[in-house]
Amino acid sequence: MGSDIRVTVWNEFRHEKKSEEIKKIYPEGMHTVIANYLNSVEGVMAKTAVLDEPEHGLTEEVLNSTDVLIWWGHMAHKEVKDEIVERVYRKVLNGMGLIVLHSGHFSKIFIKLMGTSCILRWREAGEKERLWVVNPSHPIADGIPDYIELPHEEMYGEHFDIPNPDALVFISWFKGGEVFRSGCCFFRGKGKIFYFRPGHETYPTYYDKNIMKIIANAVKWAKPVNGPNLSDGKSKEPLEKI
Amino acid sequence: MGSDIRVTVWNEFRHEKKSEEIKKIYPEGMHTVIANYLNSVEGVMAKTAVLDEPEHGLTEEVLNSTDVLIWWGHMAHKEVKDEIVERVYRKVLNGMGLIVLHSGHFSKIFIKLMGTSCILRWREAGEKERLWVVNPSHPIADGIPDYIELPHEEMYGEHFDIPNPDALVFISWFKGGEVFRSGCCFFRGKGKIFYFRPGHETYPTYYDKNIMKIIANAVKWAKPVNGPNLSDGKSKEPLEKI
Amino acid sequence: MGSDIRVTVWNEFRHEKKSEEIKKIYPEGMHTVIANYLNSVEGVMAKTAVLDEPEHGLTEEVLNSTDVLIWWGHMAHKEVKDEIVERVYRKVLNGMGLIVLHSGHFSKIFIKLMGTSCILRWREAGEKERLWVVNPSHPIADGIPDYIELPHEEMYGEHFDIPNPDALVFISWFKGGEVFRSGCCFFRGKGKIFYFRPGHETYPTYYDKNIMKIIANAVKWAKPVNGPNLSDGKSKEPLEKI
Amino acid sequence: MGSDIRVTVWNEFRHEKKSEEIKKIYPEGMHTVIANYLNSVEGVMAKTAVLDEPEHGLTEEVLNSTDVLIWWGHMAHKEVKDEIVERVYRKVLNGMGLIVLHSGHFSKIFIKLMGTSCILRWREAGEKERLWVVNPSHPIADGIPDYIELPHEEMYGEHFDIPNPDALVFISWFKGGEVFRSGCCFFRGKGKIFYFRPGHETYPTYYDKNIMKIIANAVKWAKPVNGPNLSDGKSKEPLEKI
Numbered sequence: 020m021g022s023d024i025r026v027t028v029w030n031e032f033r034h035e036k037k038s039e040e041i042k043k044i045y046p047e048g049m050h051t052v053i054a055n056y057l058n059s060v061e062g063v064m065a066k067t068a069v070l071d072e073p074e075h076g077l078t079e080e081v082l083n084s085t086d087v088l089i090w091w092g093h094m095a096h097k098e099v100k101d102e103i104v105e106r107v108y109r110k111v112l113n114g115m116g117l118i119v120l121h122s123g124h125f126s127k128i129f130i131k132l133m134g135t136s137c138i139l140r141w142r143e144a145g146e147k148e149r150l151w152v153v154n155p156s157h158p159i160a161d162g163i164p165d166y167i168e169l170p171h172e173e174m175y176g177e178h179f180d181i182p183n184p185d186a187l188v189f190i191s192w193f194k195g196g197e198v199f200r201s202g203c204c205f206f207r208g209k210g211k212i213f214y215f216r217p218g219h220e221t222y223p224t225y226y227d228k229n230i231m232k233i234i235a236n237a238v239k240w241a242k243p244v245n246g247p248n249l250s251d252g253k254s255k256e257p258l259e260k261i
Numbered sequence: 262m263g264s265d266i267r268v269t270v271w272n273e274f275r276h277e278k279k280s281e282e283i284k285k286i287y288p289e290g291m292h293t294v295i296a297n298y299l300n301s302v303e304g305v306m307a308k309t310a311v312l313d314e315p316e317h318g319l320t321e322e323v324l325n326s327t328d329v330l331i332w333w334g335h336m337a338h339k340e341v342k343d344e345i346v347e348r349v350y351r352k353v354l355n356g357m358g359l360i361v362l363h364s365g366h367f368s369k370i371f372i373k374l375m376g377t378s379c380i381l382r383w384r385e386a387g388e389k390e391r392l393w394v395v396n397p398s399h400p401i402a403d404g405i406p407d408y409i410e411l412p413h414e415e416m417y418g419e420h421f422d423i424p425n426p427d428a429l430v431f432i433s434w435f436k437g438g439e440v441f442r443s444g445c446c447f448f449r450g451k452g453k454i455f456y457f458r459p460g461h462e463t464y465p466t467y468y469d470k471n472i473m474k475i476i477a478n479a480v481k482w483a484k485p486v487n488g489p490n491l492s493d494g495k496s497k498e499p500l501e502k503i
Numbered sequence: 504m505g506s507d508i509r510v511t512v513w514n515e516f517r518h519e520k521k522s523e524e525i526k527k528i529y530p531e532g533m534h535t536v537i538a539n540y541l542n543s544v545e546g547v548m549a550k551t552a553v554l555d556e557p558e559h560g561l562t563e564e565v566l567n568s569t570d571v572l573i574w575w576g577h578m579a580h581k582e583v584k585d586e587i588v589e590r591v592y593r594k595v596l597n598g599m600g601l602i603v604l605h606s607g608h609f610s611k612i613f614i615k616l617m618g619t620s621c622i623l624r625w626r627e628a629g630e631k632e633r634l635w636v637v638n639p640s641h642p643i644a645d646g647i648p649d650y651i652e653l654p655h656e657e658m659y660g661e662h663f664d665i666p667n668p669d670a671l672v673f674i675s676w677f678k679g680g681e682v683f684r685s686g687c688c689f690f691r692g693k694g695k696i697f698y699f700r701p702g703h704e705t706y707p708t709y710y711d712k713n714i715m716k717i718i719a720n721a722v723k724w725a726k727p728v729n730g731p732n733l734s735d736g737k738s739k740e741p742l743e744k745i
Numbered sequence: 746m747g748s749d750i751r752v753t754v755w756n757e758f759r760h761e762k763k764s765e766e767i768k769k770i771y772p773e774g775m776h777t778v779i780a781n782y783l784n785s786v787e788g789v790m791a792k793t794a795v796l797d798e799p800e801h802g803l804t805e806e807v808l809n810s811t812d813v814l815i816w817w818g819h820m821a822h823k824e825v826k827d828e829i830v831e832r833v834y835r836k837v838l839n840g841m842g843l844i845v846l847h848s849g850h851f852s853k854i855f856i857k858l859m860g861t862s863c864i865l866r867w868r869e870a871g872e873k874e875r876l877w878v879v880n881p882s883h884p885i886a887d888g889i890p891d892y893i894e895l896p897h898e899e900m901y902g903e904h905f906d907i908p909n910p911d912a913l914v915f916i917s918w919f920k921g922g923e924v925f926r927s928g929c930c931f932f933r934g935k936g937k938i939f940y941f942r943p944g945h946e947t948y949p950t951y952y953d954k955n956i957m958k959i960i961a962n963a964v965k966w967a968k969p970v971n972g973p974n975l976s977d978g979k980s981k982e983p984l985e986k987i
Contacts, residue, residue: 052454102353112862112906114398134860134908135933136838142770142978149497151682153663155451158358165489165662168498177635177674178649180934183278183911185428186448186788186880190661190674190682194980198635198674198682206428207861208906246397247407249904252868255391255408255922256436326588341859354620354664376618376666377691378596384736392923393903407904417558419877419916420891421732424618425669432903432916438739440877440916440924449619450664491662494626497680532892578926608886633981639841639935639972649973650981668910670932678982690912693881727757729889739892 024242027064027085028054029077031092031099033070043079043218049091049218052225053234057100070095070110071171075103082106088232089243090123091218104128105261111207116241118234121218121249124179129214132207139199140176146194148172148217150201155196159188159202159213159236173219175199181214189233191216202233268307269327271319275312275332275339276462291460291467298473311336318343319326323442324348329358329483331476332365333460336452346490354369354450358483360476364419364461366493371456374449375423375427381441382418388436390414390459391489392443401430401444401455401478409471417441423491431475444475449489453477508726510549511569512538513561515576518555518704526563526706528549529723533575533702533709540715559587566590571600571725573718588612596692600725602718605702608663608693613698616691617665622662623683624660630678632656632701634685643686643697643720645673650712657703659683665698673717675700686717693730697721749790750968753811754780755803757825758795760946775817775944775951782957789964796821801829808832813842813967815960816849817944830854831860834961838934842967844960847944850905855940858933859907865925866902868914872899872920874943876927885914885928885939885962897947902924907940915959917942929958935972939963 030050034041045052050067057065068076070092082088088107092099104127106115109119111132119129124137148169152160152208182205189202201216219226225231272292276283287294292309299307310318324330332351334341336356346369353359353374361371366379390411394402418439424447432446443458457475460466468472514534518525529536534551543550552560556578566572572591576583584585588611595601595616603613608621632653636644666689673686685700701716702708709715756776760767768796770777776793783791795800796818808814819824823878830853837858845855848861874895878886894937902923908931927942941959944950951957 020466042607059504075912112288124586132860134858140975140978142980144980144984146980146984149680153684154448154667155662156448156453157488158486160488161486165492174978174980176978177640178973179636179637180975182908183638183671183932185909187667190684192676192680192682194982195984196633196676198676200674205399205452206396206909211398236608239853244398245402246399246401246402247394247405249864249866249906250407252866252900252902254868254870254872254900256920258870258872258921294724308680312687325561350670372552374618378558380733382733382736386742388738388742391922395903395905395926396909397904416736419559419879420731420881423880424666425690425880425913427667429909429913432926433917434922434924436740436919437742438875440918442879442916474539489662490662491622491624494658494660495625496626496630496658498678500628500630513972521977594820618838636973638932638936638969640932641972644972645970647973690880690882695882728882728887730883730886731878731889739894 021251022241023062023064024085025086025205026063026238028056028057029066029068029082029091031095033095034093044223044243049225052090052108055232057235057238062223063238064234070098075099077103077107079106082110083092085115086243087118087238089120091120093122093220094127096126097142099127104131108132111212113244113245114209115193116238116243117209117212118237118241119212119214121216124214134213135181135222135231137180139179140197142174142193144174144194146172146174149192150189151192152188153190154186154188157186157188158205158240159233162232163229169217169224169227172217172224175216190253207235209243211241213241265304266480267328268305268356268480269310269323270299270301270307270331271307271310271333273312273337274334275337286465291462295465295476299477299480304478304479308430314342317341317481319345319349321348324352327357328485329480331360331361331362332368332370333362338368341369345368346373350366350374351439353452353454356451356485356488358452358480358485359454360479360483361454361456363458366456374401374454377424378422381421382439384416384499386416386437388416389412391434392431393434394430395432396428396430398430399430400482401446401475401476403476405471411459411466413464413471414459414466451485453483453490455483473494506547507546507551508722510541510569510573510722512541512545512549512573513566513575515554515579517579518577520544527738528707529722531585533704537573538707541719541722544719549718554582554713562586562589566594566599569599570727571602572720573602573604574610574612575604576610576655577704580583580610585609591621592616594695595694598693598727600722600727601696602695602721602725603696603698605700608682608698608729616696619666620664621696624665624681626679628657628658628679629655630658633676634673636672638670638672641670641672642724643688643717645720647713653701653711656701656708659700677690684690692725695725697725750964751787751810751812752789752791752815752964753785753794754791755794755806755817757821759760759821760819770949775946778951779815779960783961783964783972784917788960794822803829803833805832808836808841811839811841812969813844813964815844815846816852817846817853819848819946822831822852825853829859834858835935837938840935840962840969840972842936842969843938844967845938845940846964847942850940858938861908862906865905866923868900868921870900870921871897872900874926875918876915877918878914879916880912880914883912883914884966885930885959888958889955895943896951897951897970898943898950899949901942935969937967939967
């Protein structure tokens, strides 16, 4: 249908090829699992793009027909070409939604949009994560219980060096003793950005029903609005000559 | 349709009865004009309620079938019974959307929800107001040009004593020299609140196409989500006895 | 010195009288421990006031010479007279700083200023709390390490029903599995409010060096500024008569 | 005195050399006027630096002894070397305060820290600007009346493409019909940033008493705090091996 939200799920798609363990969890890549889920959601239509495609699969044509871009990257952040980052950046400021997942916090595009270092504490110990809803009126929390448990995840801990989010929806608890602002909304230009923490490549996080519901909610929240363009500087009221 | 957003447009409905001038603009009251408009919007179904009905038209039954309540009041703020204010308050914290219009800034319900005095500067001089969009990515700005002009309005000026809004969508310019934060979003409990400045009773503001589009956008933004309830305090992790 | 910040530490002072266990920790009351500490801080001068004094120790005279009021209450919230709450409320909106500690989240004054229910999850299990700094640039985090551990505290968990803070400085981790926004700044009217979670009456929390440093930092942050008063509504620019 | 706030006032210092009209207003440059004022404020010690000095006057040594950097630039934004921008950027995220004035909104350093385009509407018509205080409890509003008038200024209008400020202190009214968020606070990393709109080079704005009081207030607000550093990712609680 014409009014479906058009999503492009982007993945660097390297871990899944290099590690047998990870390949077992995501044989066709995390992007495929996420896109398949989103295609089961009414009003959403998802495609995929990966790093090793020409222009990383993010041609002007692809981005022009993308309402919301989902981004997963980690080991190959540096391989993403600056001109493609610049292209995505302009699209976001012009209205395209952007959902940055997990290790995407260190992607060129996220750092550029945040303006900060985006560093955080981290630990790979397969420990338990529990995400608490801290804004139950937010559309991204729609249909989500008061907390979600993930039995095994990588730990990300504060201080997470990002601007204060325009809305904070989830805070994570980790068994090893840390907390983390794990669901963060940002308004930037005419676009909307959601950072969502979970999704380490060695755990089946993107098969979790609630995690996927949150991503679908975020897609709906991040869809572009028909916001105004900047007009010229002509005076709206008569001014005396000086 | 079952999934329509159910709106109740509440009005004290006194000015329109007392003043011939105002009656000419709104012969059946401002609430009727607003409700009629909303009933022309796909996915929205509006009813009305007024101060002089039993329980001010806001019985438990009415509120239980209200997704978003719109509030216009001015000369009779004090006549609104505290028990009805309390009822509306609980509904908002439990998820019902609330849109407060113009002089509703001084209603008991708005002051209670804000926790501040809600005072502002004001002047009735029929001057020009120009509302500028300051967040073009927000769904309430959808389809709105970069500014809207109202040829004649009452002036409201800063400092407006409200908490810093969770999102600021419009700032007004007044010919007499003032500015005002005139479109303010608040998350409160499981509910969402939008304060929208325009709508003095002596001007045909609620016939303005853009003003009504903004109110319709706000209705969609403020609709309840199925957010989580607070669970008990039982420990999620094993704790040693102390 | 004339420019010292004048603090009044208010305590309901009931637990310390009723329980032998608590009396051992705070023989002269929590307020005395807090005031003694603050009197050791350069530029701060602290007095105390308690519930059972006339007008709860919060006469107009006392409040007129108070720059920052600290509030600890729990079992006797209902005994605080509405007229005193109203008096404190007006002082805060007029510039007096307010620091609300621990169970003060359910005090009449805090609920009135927040406009929300202020409910939260809780558990008395003497478990470990760890407070993480999430805004290292905020003056309330000055001189504080990246986290603070309290070996035994009452648990407070999300969702904490407050407005989104104007600045979030600390998030707590609890051993039993919860997180909590435990250091929250609010601008209200001409006043500033800091909510700080720790301080259950059965633990020696107010002897902790870092906790007390945070309270002293908050006093400095919350001190009144000489902010403008609201002027009249007279036009700043010439307007045509209509 | 050791505890003075050390300010470096940076100016590209080109307009003042090229235009006779501007040279008359600021014969030794805007930076000199600002620094002289700040040196008259108790607890503040100001030096200057300009574009045409080696390393733009912003050597590691200079920045290491700078608590707050003030930035004025316009016609030569592109001449600022990327390596110096990077150096200032790291200092800000590590705690140095930054005050960006007027046309500095388009400087490389401000755009990098904001992550947005920072575009705005503008007009040079020498019209009246009136700045309204919208947060009377903020220390930057200390001692400022409810509004300030500047008889002649360049117009900057919304939408100003910046992230939503962490605190909004001033909104400007312009005679020609626009509004502008003209006093904006941002927390970034361990640093604090204040954007302040006024100060077009052809008007004597930096001789205005209130404008200068605001800049002095901002210096005090932006001074570094001794915030925590990020610690390693070692587990705070025992975790089972997996």
